[in-house]
Amino acid sequence: MSSAALKVPTDDIRICAVTRTFAVDARQVFALRDVSLGCEAGSFTALIGPSGCGKSTLLRIIAGLEHPDEGTARIGGATPQQKCRSGALGVAFQDPALLPWRTVRQNIALPLQVLGRSVSSAQGLIDQLIQLVGLQGFENARPGQLSGGMRQRVAIARTLVTDPSVLLMDEPFGALDQILRRSMNIELQRIWMEKRPTTILVTHGIDEAVFLADRVAIMQRNPGGIAQVIEVPFERPRRPELFAAPEFHRLEDEIAAVLYAGMAS
Amino acid sequence: MQALSVLLALAAWEALGDWHLVGQGALPSPSAIVAQWWQDRDIYPAHIWATLQPALIGFVAGNVIAAAAALAFMLIPALERLMRGFNIAIFGIPPIALSPVLVITLPGQWPQIVLAAVSVYFPTMVMTLLGLQDIDPRPIDVIRSYGGGRIAVLHWLRLRSCLPGLLGGLRVAAPAAILGAILAEFGSGARWGLGSFLLGSLGRGDPARIWGIGLTATAMSAAAYGLCALLGRRAAASVLAVTITPARIEAQAVARGRARTLRVLLGVGAVAMPFLIWWGVLKAFAVSPVIARTPWGVWQYLVSAPDAADARAGIIQALGQSLPLAGAGLLIALAVALVLATTGTLWRGLNAALLPAAVFLQTMPLVALAPIIVLLFGRGIATTLVVTVAVTFFPAFITIAQGLAQVPAASLDLVSVYGASRWQKLLLVSVPMCLPYLCAAARLVAPAALLGVMIAEWLATGYGLGGVLNTARGELDYGMIWAVAFIAVAVSVTFYQLVKLIEERLLARFRMAGG
Numbered sequence: 001m002s003s004a005a006l007k008v009p010t011d012d013i014r015i016c017a018v019t020r021t022f023a024v025d026a027r028q029v030f031a032l033r034d035v036s037l038g039c040e041a042g043s044f045t046a047l048i049g050p051s052g053c054g055k056s057t058l059l060r061i062i063a064g065l066e067h068p069d070e071g072t073a074r075i076g077g078a079t080p081q082q083k084c085r086s087g088a089l090g091v092a093f094q095d096p097a098l099l100p101w102r103t104v105r106q107n108i109a110l111p112l113q114v115l116g117r118s119v120s121s122a123q124g125l126i127d128q129l130i131q132l133v134g135l136q137g138f139e140n141a142r143p144g145q146l147s148g149g150m151r152q153r154v155a156i157a158r159t160l161v162t163d164p165s166v167l168l169m170d171e172p173f174g175a176l177d178q179i180l181r182r183s184m185n186i187e188l189q190r191i192w193m194e195k196r197p198t199t200i201l202v203t204h205g206i207d208e209a210v211f212l213a214d215r216v217a218i219m220q221r222n223p224g225g226i227a228q229v230i231e232v233p234f235e236r237p238r239r240p241e242l243f244a245a246p247e248f249h250r251l252e253d254e255i256a257a258v259l260y261a262g263m264a265s
Numbered sequence: 266m267q268a269l270s271v272l273l274a275l276a277a278w279e280a281l282g283d284w285h286l287v288g289q290g291a292l293p294s295p296s297a298i299v300a301q302w303w304q305d306r307d308i309y310p311a312h313i314w315a316t317l318q319p320a321l322i323g324f325v326a327g328n329v330i331a332a333a334a335a336l337a338f339m340l341i342p343a344l345e346r347l348m349r350g351f352n353i354a355i356f357g358i359p360p361i362a363l364s365p366v367l368v369i370t371l372p373g374q375w376p377q378i379v380l381a382a383v384s385v386y387f388p389t390m391v392m393t394l395l396g397l398q399d400i401d402p403r404p405i406d407v408i409r410s411y412g413g414g415r416i417a418v419l420h421w422l423r424l425r426s427c428l429p430g431l432l433g434g435l436r437v438a439a440p441a442a443i444l445g446a447i448l449a450e451f452g453s454g455a456r457w458g459l460g461s462f463l464l465g466s467l468g469r470g471d472p473a474r475i476w477g478i479g480l481t482a483t484a485m486s487a488a489a490y491g492l493c494a495l496l497g498r499r500a501a502a503s504v505l506a507v508t509i510t511p512a513r514i515e516a517q518a519v520a521r522g523r524a525r526t527l528r529v530l531l532g533v534g535a536v537a538m539p540f541l542i543w544w545g546v547l548k549a550f551a552v553s554p555v556i557a558r559t560p561w562g563v564w565q566y567l568v569s570a571p572d573a574a575d576a577r578a579g580i581i582q583a584l585g586q587s588l589p590l591a592g593a594g595l596l597i598a599l600a601v602a603l604v605l606a607t608t609g610t611l612w613r614g615l616n617a618a619l620l621p622a623a624v625f626l627q628t629m630p631l632v633a634l635a636p637i638i639v640l641l642f643g644r645g646i647a648t649t650l651v652v653t654v655a656v657t658f659f660p661a662f663i664t665i666a667q668g669l670a671q672v673p674a675a676s677l678d679l680v681s682v683y684g685a686s687r688w689q690k691l692l693l694v695s696v697p698m699c700l701p702y703l704c705a706a707a708r709l710v711a712p713a714a715l716l717g718v719m720i721a722e723w724l725a726t727g728y729g730l731g732g733v734l735n736t737a738r739g740e741l742d743y744g745m746i747w748a749v750a751f752i753a754v755a756v757s758v759t760f761y762q763l764v765k766l767i768e769e770r771l772l773a774r775f776r777m778a779g780g
Contacts (some may be wrong), residue, residue: 053702060406062411063406063410064409064410065406065409065410084409084410084412085411085412086412087412089410089411091406091407091410093403093406093407095403097403097404097406097407098423099400099421099425101425110408110421111407111411112405113421113741114408114411114412114413114417114421115411115412158407162411168410204312245556262563
């Protein structure tokens with residue numbers, strides 16, 4: 001697919017004073033307290049933080065899977081639910097969440113079916129996506145026949161099938177080993193640069209966040225919120241050598257310092 | 266090696282049979298059974314068909330209703346709560362108690378069809394509902410993030426993922442349908458059908474023929490089970506989730522406490538519902554009031570009619586005879602099952618060998634084999650106990666063995682690290698961990714225990730609820746037939762709820778999730 005022809009107008013993401021609480025044994029626990037975050041159209045933001053800081057909850061609110069108790073989330077000025085129904089969102093989870101009885105091709109087509117769009121007219125696009133994630137020859141395999149990395153790539157292809165203007169990823173490579181993860185990071189950058197959807201990536205990996213994102217939002221817990229946002233100045237496309245560069249490690253250390261300071265308090 | 270042991274067992278059986286070593290010829294030799302079967306080959310097809318046809322119709326009808334009910338319960342949870350009493354009553358009905366009621370109210374093949382349908386309803390409904398509800402939560406998020414609602418999740422996810430559950434239910438239901446059809450013949454006095462054939466032969470005391478009929482019924486059940494198992498295996502292979510499902514916290518978060526008044530209303534409705542349906546069915550089909558008894562009619566018969574005291578006394582005496590035997594049979598079956606399942610885990614391979622055999626034997630219409638047990642053990646209390654243990658043991662064993670198999674390997678490794686012996690592992694880890702399964706086994710096989718007791722009483726001893734029912738049937742004492750059916754269901758449901766209460770207490774005390 002030629003990158004110029006398919007360039008879609010992307011949406012920005014605005015999160016305003018979002019609060020979300022959960023009841024634990026009749027006690028109210030703040031998963032998120034008064035969180036605000038803005039992401040420009042076409043930007044790549046990484047959310048990083050300790051377990052329980054509410055980063056997944058924040059992502060689920062943006063994806064329209066949960067509602068905030070207070071505050072608003074807007075994508076291109078519309079509510080997440082409105083955006084969901086137009087197929088503007090692509091969401092990838094830590095687990096590929098593939099349907100085991102469907103082939104790779106059928107799994108990628110699922111969002112189209114849910115949206116009530118034609119699958120037969122999208123066969124060309126599905127072929128392109130399979131090529132994009134490097135799964136040629138496995139079109140008719142079922143998830144049980146694929147390795148963990150291959151399944152995750154099917155899930156990535158599935159998030160792209162609606163040509164989304166917003167890409168939301170919740171630790172999509174969290175279950176992969178370090179080596180595979182790195183090659184997936186490089187692949188994700190390539191895919192992202194072709195289409196430039198507004199992207200939010202939730203991750204535990206500082207290296208992953210620095211390598212992929214334009215800026216890293218560091219979250220804290222009790223109550224969940226954003227402690228600091230750090231800009232990542234590196235040029236794109238970023239090459240694998242960057243992982244070994246001193247300035248890369250300096251930025252990693254800076255982020256780590258904020259993370260551990262938040263945990264000590 | 267296995268073939269050799271089978272041959273040896275057959276040879277021993279042949280010897281025991283030929284020399285009339287057991288119960289003065291009650292155990293015929295295999296060759297005698299086959300010879301008798303060959304002699305009867307002309308009449309078998311008609312008997313088999315007379316049982317198979319209504320079983321098949323009932324199987325299809327019962328399963329369609331069960332699947333539709335499961336779907337409705339999934340879509341409207343309040344409906345499930347409202348119908349819970351009815352569902353448990355259907356589960357708890359000893360088919361033998363329902364059989365005479367059906368025979369006096371319905372014409373022709375209908376009693377067989379209805380009893381077969383009633384027998385298949387519960388297993389299919391429960392397993393389909395479980396399949397519809399208990400789905401992988403992660404793909405739900407995928408569908409919802411494209412704006413898909415409940416209907417989209419149902420369409421793309423639930424309908425397909427409930428298939429293994431549905432087919433698993435059919436597997437259990439298939440032998441149950443055949444058993445239901447046979448038990449309806451016990452009360453009907455019909456000319457054809459394996460049940461009628463069995464009863465007639467019991468009267469004539471022809472061991473070789475009784476064994477032949479019992480084994481034929483067993484083969485039919487096993488074939489039905491095998492057919493459904495084959496279908497199920499195909500479907501199950503493609504639905505198993507590829508990765509481990511994360512803890513389902515969301516499901517609990519969604520199930521928030523409902524308004525108290527609504528809960529109470531639904532609870533009252535759940536108790537009233539079985540009676541309403543009972544009354545409604547009689548009204549809808551305009552069953553003659555001479556024969557039919559509404560809930561009010563049974564109340565009159567047992568409480569307010571002039572000779573109610575006599576009826577009550579008869580039933581109380583019968584309960585006094587049946588319940589201790591049912592309880593004893595249940596306890597023996599559970600104890601033997603627990604001991605065997607735990608020894609099975611001590612000696613590796615034993616459970617692996619026993620479990621498939623138990624799963625197979627569970628499908629046998631053991632109740633229909635009751636006449637054989639009567640032949641072997643006579644017409645006393647021993648027969649009642651043996652029949653009861655025989656019908657309850659296998660399901661109990663399977664449930665407990667499954668519980669023991671679910672004990673996490675890490676927990677066992679943990680105590681092994683400190684040098685625990687096999688016995689210590691069993692006592693410290695395995696048995697406490699399978700406590701929920703032990704409770705579930707008690708709850709699930711209790712109705713079978715009552716069924717076993719009543720069958721033995723009906724066929725052999727003439728005591729207890731089964732005896733009273735058989736006498737009432739002979740004397741066309743309609744009031745008593747309805748009263749016994751009602752009491753049998755009530756006892757079954759009460760026991761079920763009692764065990765459930767104990768189970769909940771126990772599990773809450775040990776902070777174990779509901780099994």
